[in-house]
Amino acid sequence: MKNPVVEMKTPVVENAPFRYFVLCRTATTMSSQMMMVIVAWQMYDITRSAYDLGLVGLAQFVPALALCLIVGQVADRFDRRLILVGCLLVQFCVALVLIAGTLGGWLGRDVILFASLGLGTARAFQQPTQQALLPALVPRDALPRALALASAAMQTATIAGPAIGGFIYVAGAARVYGTCAVMSLFAIAMVCLIRHPHASVAREPVTLKSLFAGIGFIWSRQEVLGAISLDLFAVLFGGATALLPVFARDVLHTGPWGLGLLRSAPAVGALLMSLYLARHPIQNNVGKVMLGSVTLYGLATLVFALSSHLLLSLGALMLTGAFDMVSVVVRQSLVQLQTPNEMRGRVSAVNSIFVGASNQLGEFESGVTAGLLGAVPSVLIGGISTVLIVVLWRKLFPSLAQTERLIVA
Template sequence: MKNPVLEISSFRYFLLSRVAMTMSNQMLMVIVAWQMYDITHSAYDLGMVGLAQFIPALALCLVTGQVADRYDRRRALMGCLLAQFGVALLLIAGTAGGWLGREVILLASVGLGVAKAFQMPTQQALLPTLVPLPALPRALAINSAGSQCATIVGPAIGGFIYVAGASVVYCACAAMCLFSAALIYLIRHQQVRSAREQVTLQSLFAGIRFIWTRKEVLGAISLDLFAVLFGGATALLPVFARDVLHTGSWGLGLLRSAPAVGALLVSLYLARYPIQRRVGKMMFGSVALYGLTTLVFALSHSILLSLAALMLSGAFDMVSVVVRQSLVQLETPDEMRGRVSAVNSIFIGASNQLGEFESGVTAGWLGAVPSVLVGGASTVLIVALWMKLFPSLAQRAKLTVS
């Protein structure tokens, strides 16, 4: 039987660690993107940063799920954080030595991609072992709130202290990685491992098969994949900050933080008032509104309107995130959570990192503004199509444990 005191303490350590690791990651992403654009002035290269992070997640998908299910998730997560600490040291050395160029930034992005490939499924599979399952939707919302706080503060701090030099930002990131790893070390949890199970093709592909046979889960995560893949504008924010809105690194930091402000407000609300009914319709409606706010951002030439549009996009996206994560975690047995979360992380990575590559390539062809316009319109069309393809998901009334 679980000890309630240990559950609360471990969840708090996990939450604080998540805040620190998210803040570090967000600061890294802001400064890496800004330095890349400073060096190359190429939207295509901004997309390459996203692709360099996504390829390791795709290549290691089957391995990362096995690691999360067969080994101590706490130790695996600590290893991911120490790997990110090493990437930060590389960036510090490159910046201080004056040899940080396009190739080194892409190499660092690959390193971050490898670390995050193991981090995401391990992190997603660890959280449900720290709280009772009936409380999981609320815990996910609280966890998302903490993450969004870090996403707000991280880019803004990174953009502002970049004035003191990129090395200062990277040093702060390295320190937060170590702090986060120390908090994970303090966690105590019970994990049902499949360590005695022989590794076979069937066990390797168990996560893919599990998601494929549960159409509502497949519909939820694939909707997020294609909506953010085409509708996201994160990779192009340096272009908008400099060339459309005519701000500096401080403006980029605010733009990167804005979606998290909206997401934070929604996650705090959902932590207090979890979604109880009409979850399918709410998810589809929120994704459609996410696409519409992306269109507003693309057409804006005002920093205030752009920040408002991004804030609303983050708010609507958070509804989809909580529904999707709750569906996946509530319907997956603990001994399979690592493998299922690894597949889910591919969808998330494809929508984020691969989406950044798609944005960079499209912007290279059409320009930044037309690229985001096409993406926002595509998101709205995808919502309409997915409601036809997954009618049971659209009609789903509530989140329940199967």
């Protein structure tokens, strides 16, 4: 019998810059997840308002939208490693502010929203820069597997982060934020170890055409636009992350540890799926697989909305994470494989807007809807909307449904 561990050993995992990149991304993801779960819990504990939980998501999304065109230019013109270091320093400073506010007793609604705005600004530069950097670290034909492996590591951190943060919170929120600060410093060290040819290759002057080049590139490829926009609207309406504190306290009647498990559950499903995709990449019927996975994502969301038992809710959230991971790998592979290196920053910035809108803006939408109708009806409507969106997208983007393979441009 072949050793599965030996079979998984590939040039991708032996690549030192790729390993440092994965360690950096793992540390930053774990730190972000720990911070978000505690920030959300503190906000709901202070205000008891689903609307304010939505504002936390909105505060993190607004910078990405406002800085979209600038971020893409920066990522294509400057050393992407230095950009990452700057983003991580901002996250470190935000953690220090949250520590001081918690210990000093002045951490309130406005301070939390200000901290969320700072995190959103750092993430606005960090996400597209990371997306643009990864293809420069691995062979082109190994990119789909590298994306799956990097996603597996990120999902591991997403699993561990909320759970660890929830348990550390028993000893105090300041200890959670202190742990996040240490992880940010570790991530900076990993970035400094990455060695690769300078990736900022854009040479044309900054013009309106170059500013909007990323948007034009995506618009000209209908299968890419369809994949990105499908992921946007599915998670925008179907996501329930912002309302997990409400479900944990008022529906499932659990505490911070239960909230941590709920936040980790989608990542457990995503991790298992990403490990499977790293071993068995999607090769045929790519578009149909993506559309089917988003449909199942919506159905799993409906199960979560109707559940009043913690174990069933955890299982439903695991399925949402697994099906969403299929969509993520297909979308990222289509974008990265068809984008020239000199445009990856701008294209990744536009892609990050779609991702941010689906996550942070989705949290705001969930908070507003829950404030008007209640948490359970809000998630029910989201699940139904996701299934209907898939039906509509089959008609609007037939090229997506007809996409057979991840074609390298």
